[in-house]
Amino acid sequence: MAAKYRVIVDTLEKELIEGVYIETKKIPTEEELMSRFGVSRNTIRKAIEVLVSRGYLYQVQGSGIFVREAAFKGYVNLERLKGLTTDFPTNKIETKIIDFKLTHADKDLAQKMRCEEGSSVYFVNRLRMVDGKPFGVEYSYFNKAIVTYLNEEIIQKSIYDYIRYDLNLTIGFADRIIYADIISDKDAKILGLPKNSPALINDNIVFLNNGEVFDVSRTIHHYRNVKLLKLSNFRE
């Protein structure tokens, strides 16, 4: 049984994406939402708070709840980490597997993954494409003690969906380091870029909700095809 506030979040998020409140740039008041969904004020406020943190809305005391018109399209939204499929719902996503094997964690990886050196890990190297354009090269390690099984069919699709819905694990949080560098010759070739092009690089350490690391990855993004969007809130 899903929590009430999550149902409200999903409902309003869908309406926001559909553009229901585009004209008024304002959504109904808390009072109106309370009677629409038949819940208490705190439950409405909890739902709104989630939508604010996702960058959809902002609240003005004494005035109302407004729609935040950010240019989402074409950007990777750092607040909604559900994979390329969610960021580009209307685009064609392709995945090419470059390498896939079971291997062992070296010292550096073991430290990042908070596991023993030599532990079994899956290595996945994929090229992601959006609308036929190279998007990024991904080098990813999964802790086999947690992600017990992977195969080519699974990694061809969404690994995260598999982890969530098939392995029934709850993804908790991630540390992401974002920087630019000169691309390696190998990655330049994969992405179809000239040598010594810039690269937008993203190093991730991804945790389950209990604090265990299950994924350590690095993505080399095509610097002309990828822009990240960060929607910040200062209020808190």
Next chain:
Amino acid sequence: MAAKYRVIVDTLEKELIEGVYIETKKIPTEEELMSRFGVSRNTIRKAIEVLVSRGYLYQVQGSGIFVREAAFKGYVNLERLKGLTTDFPTNKIETKIIDFKLTHADKDLAQKMRCEEGSSVYFVNRLRMVDGKPFGVEYSYFNKAIVTYLNEEIIQKSIYDYIRYDLNLTIGFADRIIYADIISDKDAKILGLPKNSPALINDNIVFLNNGEVFDVSRTIHHYRNVKLLKLSNFRE
């Protein structure tokens, strides 16, 4: 009179930075915090929620509230946008003013700033240094209708502190686009980089809490001296 939960946030944040909970990697239970601060459970939960969103903590149902050990040092934390002084509390921050003038918004800027074309805007071009190393070149426009006065002395220090504490405005939220590109010859010279180096670029549109845009800026970061840190939460 500051809100109770804000006082709790400030107190716990200070303790977390001081490393009070480093050994146990765990902070007291909600019940213990309730009696320590003499507030209701919801107030404690509100405070914890803020610290979770700032990347300090994570919660595990049935188990407790844990310290998130992220490598903060040397990174610009995207969750805590209070300027370089906060991200590098122990480092020496320098600011060199390259250009400063009152000018008018062109069409592109007016669109981003949601103001009339030709409106008065302050233009500020600064080089920021951390520990003597070039950090980034900042090109910033402030809407004069909101930020009514600026001078060299103010922009030499923290413009944001001035806006907050002297002009008494409340900063609300920001849209930040992050990408990589080939640096311009001009910026390369300023940052002391070879021609055609990569650059980590950050375009910002910053809003007051009532939704008005007061700042539109672009920062060209030194690609070897700057890394951004994004602490994501999947739970919501």
Next chain:
DNA sequence: AAGTGGTCTAGACCACCGT
């Protein structure tokens, strides 16, 4: 003054973790 969001309380029951 009326409307709307911001803060806070007290209490209830559920879900999950560990012993």
Next chain:
DNA sequence: CGGTGGTCTAGACCACTTC
């Protein structure tokens, strides 16, 4: 099982915006 966080309610009072 007890401990701990997750969800939800009903109601109060305050702060700010708008008219």
